[in-house]
Amino acid sequence: MQDITIYHNPNCGTSRNTLALIRHVNGEPNIIYYLETPPSEAKLRELLEQMAMMPRQLLRTNVPPFAERGLDNPDLSDDDIIQHMLAEPILINRPLVVSDKGVKLCRPSEVVLDLLDKPLTEPFVKEDGEVIPPNQP
Known part of the structure; x- marks a missing residue:
């Protein structure tokens, strides 16, 4: 089984759907409840690098700490943004999924299929009723 x-x-529907989709196709993943156990600065930087993503691209903008911390300021450096994410992990967009095929922000949840070794062989129904059809050969 793939690690x-x-x-x-x-508390996030997209994260719940992504986890359910991983379980549906691959089995039980390693789960990091990142609000309780946030990544270290080194790990967050590593994940950003592996995704070829700038910190601002991973920043959640629809949560109170975004406005409270003035994160809409375009002059903030990448280091500043990372420090805010570490202080308030809710500012890190999710779900992030890591596999031997890479690292991705899985929004929408079906993006995770790119990271799995096995194809989706039967339909998957998201919480909202949207159906993800099986992968086509």
């Missing part, structure tokens, strides 16, 4: 890790927030 997969998900940085998960159980």
